Amino acid sequence: MIGEGVTRREDDRLLTGKGRYLDDLELTGALHAAFLRSPHAHARILGVDASAARQAPGVVAVFSGADLPEIQKPLAPKVMHPKLKDLPRLPMPPEEVHYVGEPVAVVVAESRYLAEDALELIEVDYEILPAVASTAAALAKDALAHSGAEDNLAVTLVQRSGNTDEALKSAPHTLSGEFFVTRGGGHSMEPRAVAARFEPATGQVTIWDTTQSPHYARQQLSLIYEMAEDDIRVIAPADVGGGFGPKAQFYGEEVVVPWIAIKLGRTVKWVEDRQENFVATMMERSQTHRIDVGFDGDGKLLAVRDRIEHDQGAYCAGLQVPSITTSTVPGPYRIPNIHTELYACYTNMVPTSSVRGAGRPQAVFAMERMMDRVAEYLGLDPAEVRRRNLVQADEFPYRVGIMFRDGSPLTYDSGDFPALLEGTLDRLGYEQARAMQERARAEGRYVGIGIAVYVEGCGLGPYEGAKVRLTNEGKLLVTLAAAPQGQGYETVYAQIAAEALGIDMAYVEVVTGDTSRIPFGQGTFASRITATAGPAVFDAALQMRERLADTAAQLLGCDPADVVFDGDRATLDGDPEKSMSLLDIARVANIGKHGITLPAGIKPGIETVSYFAPERAAYASGAHAAVVEVDPETGAMDVLDYVIGHDCGNVINPRLVDGQVLGGFAHGIGNAMYEEPFYDDEGQPQAASYLDYALVSSTEVPPVELFHLHTPSPLNPLGAKGAGEGGTIPAPAAIANAVEDALRPLRARIDRAPVTPPRVSDAVADAR
Amino acid sequence: MIGEGVTRREDDRLLTGKGRYLDDLELTGALHAAFLRSPHAHARILGVDASAARQAPGVVAVFSGADLPEIQKPLAPKVMHPKLKDLPRLPMPPEEVHYVGEPVAVVVAESRYLAEDALELIEVDYEILPAVASTAAALAKDALAHSGAEDNLAVTLVQRSGNTDEALKSAPHTLSGEFFVTRGGGHSMEPRAVAARFEPATGQVTIWDTTQSPHYARQQLSLIYEMAEDDIRVIAPADVGGGFGPKAQFYGEEVVVPWIAIKLGRTVKWVEDRQENFVATMMERSQTHRIDVGFDGDGKLLAVRDRIEHDQGAYCAGLQVPSITTSTVPGPYRIPNIHTELYACYTNMVPTSSVRGAGRPQAVFAMERMMDRVAEYLGLDPAEVRRRNLVQADEFPYRVGIMFRDGSPLTYDSGDFPALLEGTLDRLGYEQARAMQERARAEGRYVGIGIAVYVEGCGLGPYEGAKVRLTNEGKLLVTLAAAPQGQGYETVYAQIAAEALGIDMAYVEVVTGDTSRIPFGQGTFASRITATAGPAVFDAALQMRERLADTAAQLLGCDPADVVFDGDRATLDGDPEKSMSLLDIARVANIGKHGITLPAGIKPGIETVSYFAPERAAYASGAHAAVVEVDPETGAMDVLDYVIGHDCGNVINPRLVDGQVLGGFAHGIGNAMYEEPFYDDEGQPQAASYLDYALVSSTEVPPVELFHLHTPSPLNPLGAKGAGEGGTIPAPAAIANAVEDALRPLRARIDRAPVTPPRVSDAVADAR
Structure with missing residues (x-):
C-alpha cells in the first residue's frame, strides 16, 4: 500500500458536504461566547463596565479579564530560549492590551447574535498608549510595546560558523542586499473554534478544539486550571478546515471558553469569525534581512552575513520562526563562513508564530535573491552560480556548520540538490526559456526566469x-x-x-x-x-x-x-x-x-x-523555477510557466503529496504576489477582510508542473520527510527573481515580498 | 508493600460520608426512569395502554417492550454450555413475562416521584398463565415456565470419575441424604443503578453502571445497539455499595436506560429501589442434593453420587453456578469414584446467578453433612473422618478426577488441607470443646461442634x-x-x-x-x-x-x-x-x-x-469450626465459638483479607441461620422487604477467630488466590453440623439451610 495513490477516504464526506466541522457538532444546549476585543494597539484598561451587557436579552454571563483572575496566568511560549525576555501573555489581560484584537471581555449568551449585541453594551475605559508598529520602530525604542519593559527586544540570537568578518574582508567580491518579507496569515477556511462541556459526574471536561496540538493544549490547560491532564479531554475533530501553523499555537480563547463551561456547568462554544481571524489569529513572515555575501570570481560563496529583524508581535508565543530562519539561511549551499544575527522585536501587532513555511520563506528570499545578484554581478547564469555552490549528493550526512535549535550541529540527512535543480530546469526547458527570453526582449517584452532552491527541516521531534x-x-x-x-x-x-x-x-x-x-x-x-x-x-x-x-x-x-x-x-x-x-x-x-x-x-x-523519537530533524529540499512576463508600466505580471522540483524522501501516497505541494504552492503564490495584512503606524490593521486582503484564489494560481525526487531519510524506517511546506517556501524568491530578471534591462530592484504590481511599477520608476 | 496491612485509601471518604455512589453523581438535567414490573410470575401480555401515563405531569416518555422492538434481543448467558436450552431473556419482553418483577414498561420523567406516579396509570392487560415455583414442580412438568417450551429443563450435566455405581454397590457401607439450600440474595447496600448520557458531538454514549463487569456490559450493548464498542463508554464508579455477584450479570435495565438516553438525547438515570432489588435482582443458592456416599470401616470414602436439582429461575443468565456446584462436591477429599448429575430447571422466579460463594455453599453443605453422618454411623470423631480422607500436602498439583467447566481436568494447584484443619481445630480448642460438650450434655444442655472443610476455585480466566x-x-x-x-x-x-x-x-x-x-x-x-x-x-x-x-x-x-x-x-x-x-x-x-x-x-x-491469563483456576481452601448451643424446645441457637481457617495463598494486604473473610462470614451466617427469600406456589415472592427477609446484621454475627495459612499458588507470580468468598462457603454446613451434633442425643436431623429456630424445633419434634 505504501507508495500507492489511494483516493482519500475523507473526500467522500467532505466533497458531499457531510464534513462535520467544529461548528457543526451537535452540542445540545450550548451557550455561545463572543469576545470583546481591544480596538487599540496599546492601551491601559482603567475599567470595564459590563452591567448593561449582563442585563441584555439572552445573556447568561459576562466576564472581563479581571473577573477571571484564577486563569490569568502567562501562556508559555511553545519554543523557548534561555535568553528570551518573555513578556506575559495572559488569556484575557485585565490591565493592559498590546494589540488590536486582544480579548478584553467575553459574553456568554443563548445565541451568538445575542452575545454580539451585548458586546456593544460593555464599556471599557482605555488609556491609549503609544504603539510600536514595525521592527524599525521597535529597535529605535520610539515607544515601548509593553509598559515598563526595558526595551522591545524579545531576544538576540547569533549563529556563527567560521570567521565571517575576515572572510568578507578578504573575499574577492562582496555584495549586500536588504530584503523585506511582509506578514502573512494562515487563512484556514475554518477559523479557530473551541467548545467545552464539563461533566460533574466524572469531573472531566471535554473540549473540542480546532487545535493542531491537542496534547499540548491539554498540558497547558492542566497547568492553568490546576487539573490533572486525565480530567481534561481535548478532541481535535477529524474534519477541520485547515491549520497551516496558527492553530498549532495556544490562545487565550482556548483557556477562557472551557473555564467558563466548567464555572457555569454549561456547554459553551466559540467559533472565531473571519474578522476575528484577521486580527486575533497569529500571523508570520514579517522580517527584514540585511545580507552580505562574499564570493570569488567563479561565483563560489565564501561568506554570508545576515542581520535579521523579526517582528514577534505583541507577545512571544514561541521562538520557532526566527530560530528556523537563522538555520535556513545557508540552504543547499556550501558556505564556509556564516554569521546570522537575529533581533526579535516586540511590536503592538497580533503575535507572530509559524505559518506554513515557518521562517523559511524569508531566509530563502534573502539568500536566493543574493544568488541572483551574484550571478548578475559576475555575468554568470543564475543556474550556474547555484550549481557551483550546491552541496553534492555524496556529502550526506552534511554538516552545515551552524547549530540546530536543539543545540546539535545542523546536519542534513540526505538529498541530491544537483539532481533536483537539473531535473527542475529540465522540466522547465531552461535553455529554451532563456532563448525565449532573448526573443521576447528583442520584441520589447520583459520576460524573466527565477530559480529558488531550498532545504527544509522537517520531521521534528520530540516524538x-x-x-x-x-x-x-x-x-x-x-x-x-x-x-x-x-x-x-x-x-x-x-x-x-x-x-x-x-x-x-x-x-x-x-x-x-x-x-x-x-x-x-x-x-x-x-x-x-x-x-x-x-x-x-x-x-x-x-x-x-x-x-x-x-x-x-x-x-x-x-x-x-x-x-x-x-x-x-x-x-x-x-x-x-x-x-x-x-x-x-x-x-x-x-x-x-x-x-x-x-x-x-x-x-x-x-x-x-x-x-x-527521531534522532534529529530530516531535511526535505526542493527547487522552484518560474517564467514571468512583466508589464513595467502597470507592474502587471503573468506567470508563464512554473516547475516545482520536490524531494520529501519516500512518499506514502503520491496523490496526497501532490495535493500538499500544490496547496502549498497556492499559499506561496499568495505570499509572493498578493497577500499583505498591513498595519498603519498606530498598529491598526488595515486589512481585516477579504476586500482589503488579496487572498489568493484558484484563478490566481498559475499552472504548475511537479517533479519528484526521492532521497529516503535514513532517520526513520519509512525514509519519509515532510511534504506540507515545500510548495510555499521558495515561491516568493522564485517569483521575485523572475520579475527582477525580467526587468534586468531596466535595472529595477525587487526587494520585497509580495511582489505586487504597484511595487513593480514603483521599482521600475525608481530605477529610471 | 506486599503483605503489609496498609489502611484502605478508600475509607477516609467512605467513612466520612463523602463516597459518591451512582445516585450521588451530578448528572445535570437528568431524567429519571421507573420501571413497571410484572405482578405475575407467568403471564401473556395482551396489551399495554400507556396513554394516560404519557399525559401525566412531568412525564417525558413511556415505552413498553413493544415500543422498543430494536433492542428486544436475547441477553446472552454469561457462561454457556453446548447442551443449554437457552430460552430468550429479552431486555423488556413485549409478549410474555416469566417472573414477578420482570420489566414490562418504563416511564421517563422529570423526577422519580413523577415517574412512579405515572407507572400507576399504565394499564397492562395480562392473561395469567400457570407458574412453576420449585424445581420439583419444574421436573414434574405440572406447568411450563415458558409457553411453548418442551419442558422446564435448562440443561442436564453429568460428571463422572471412576465407576460410582459399582463402587457404591461394593462399598462396605453406604449412606444417603437429601439436603436443600434455599435462595439467597446479594443484598448490596447500594442496589443496581444505571445512568447514561449521549454526546451527539462524539457519537459516544457514556454509561454509569454499578456493574461488576463494565467491559462485558459494553460488549453486550455493542451487540444489541449495533454500535462500535469504542462509541460506548461504561464507567463503573469507584464508590459502589457492594456487588457480591448479582451485579456481575447483565440486565434488561442496563439495555433500556442508555438506549432511551440515546433516543431522547437526554441524560437518563435509574436507581433500583429496595423493593425492586428483592424482586428483580438475581439470586442464587436454591438447590436440592440427593447424595449417596460409599465408605469403608475406617471411614475412607469410596464413592460419592450426587443428584442435584438447580433452580435456574425464569431464564439462564449463565451456567456458572450449577457447573461450579458439580465441581465443588469432591472438596478437599480423595474420592476415587464420583458421579454428579445436575438438573438445571427453569422456574417462574427471578433468574439465579452467582452470589458470593456461587454454587459452592450448596455442594459443601451436602458433602460436609454427609461426612458427619459417616462419622456418626461409624462412631468416629467427625474430625478424624475428615483427616482420613483429606488430600495430603504432598499431592499437589492434585487431579480430582472430574473436569473443570473449561473441559480441562479439575486440578488443585496447591494447599495444605491437613494443616488447615488441624490449625482450625487447635484454635477452637477442639478437645476442650468436646470435653465441654460432654459436660454440657451431662447438665442437659445441647452443645454441638460443627466442622466444614472446602476447596474454592478462584482466580479464573480468561484474563x-x-x-x-x-x-x-x-x-x-x-x-x-x-x-x-x-x-x-x-x-x-x-x-x-x-x-x-x-x-x-x-x-x-x-x-x-x-x-x-x-x-x-x-x-x-x-x-x-x-x-x-x-x-x-x-x-x-x-x-x-x-x-x-x-x-x-x-x-x-x-x-x-x-x-x-x-x-x-x-x-x-x-x-x-x-x-x-x-x-x-x-x-x-x-x-x-x-x-x-x-x-x-x-x-x-x-x-x-x-x-x-492464568493457565487455569487456582484453589483456595478453608476450614470452619463452630460451637453452637441449641434450645431444642424453641429452636433458638447460640453460636458460642467460631474459628475460620483460611488459605488464599499469598496475601497482599492482610487487613483487607480479614475484612473480606469477616464480611463473607456475615454473609455465610445469614445463609446458615437467617436469610430466605421464599416464594409461594404461584411464584409470588413472600419476602420483598427487610420486614420479611431476615438480613443478617452485626448483632447476629458471632465473634470469630481467624487463622491463616498461606500456600502460594504456583499459577501466578504473586502466589495469590481469591479471598472474597471463603468466609461464606462452608458456614451453612458448619452451623448445620454443629446444630445436628448438639441435637444428636435427640437424633434430630438438619437437612436444610438456613437452619432457623422453627426448623430446629420441627426437626426435634419430628425425631421424637
Missing part, C-alpha cells in the same frame, strides 16, 4: 506515537495522537498500517487527535507527522501482525511463519480450510469466555503501541 | 489487564479494567505497583472500571481479580520500573542498574546529587520540548501494559 488495536468488532484500529488539518491521515495511516499488517486497508480504521485515546503526543506542525507518527504506526502495525500471526497459529495449529493474511483473514499458507477472520481472533483472545481459561498459548489484549 | 503510566504530573497511574465492589482496589493495586516499582505508594494512583481507559477486561467475580489483575499490575509496574531506571540513567549519566528509587525520586546509588523526580522524568520524556529532539537514548511514551 509521536500510535496504537493499533484489534477491536472486538474485528477491525484494526489505528490511533494517532496527532490531529489532522486536512492532510488525509485517515488514508495515509491506514495505508501504512495495511502495508505492515498485510491486511486489506478496508479493515483498518484510523482515529486521531483525541487525548483520551492515547496519552502522549505532540501535534501536527513542522511537516513532521509522516516522519514521526508514520514510523510509529508502521512499527505498531508490524507488532500487531506478529500478534495476529502468533494467535492465529496457535488456533490453527501451525507455525506463525506459515500464516498468511488476505482481506481480513489469517490462513495457513496452502491450506484454505485452516483460516480465521480478525473477528474470530478477537472473539477468542480479546473477548474470551467468561470465567474460562484462554486456549493454551493465546495472549490476551491484542493492542500494540509504538512511540517514535 | 485481566493493567496499565501503568508516568503521568505528566509526575505520578504513576495504575489503570485496571476491573471495577471494585468495595474490596479496596485503590489500596491493594497501589501496594502491588509500589512493591514492583520501589516508589512510595503515595505517588501511585489507581483508576478502575472505565472502558475508555483500557480496552480489554473481564470483570470482578469469582474471587479472581487479585490473582489475574494483580500479576498484570505487578508485571506492568516491573516494566515501568525498568523504563524509569533506563530513562533516569540516561539523564543522570549512569548505569540503569545503579539507579535506586526512594519516595518519588530516582537517584544514582551513593550519589544523592544525581537525582531526579518522577516529574523531572515526565517533563523530559513524556512532555518533551516542542520541536526539539529528545536527549539521546530517551524513549518517549512512558506507559507500560500487561495482560495476565
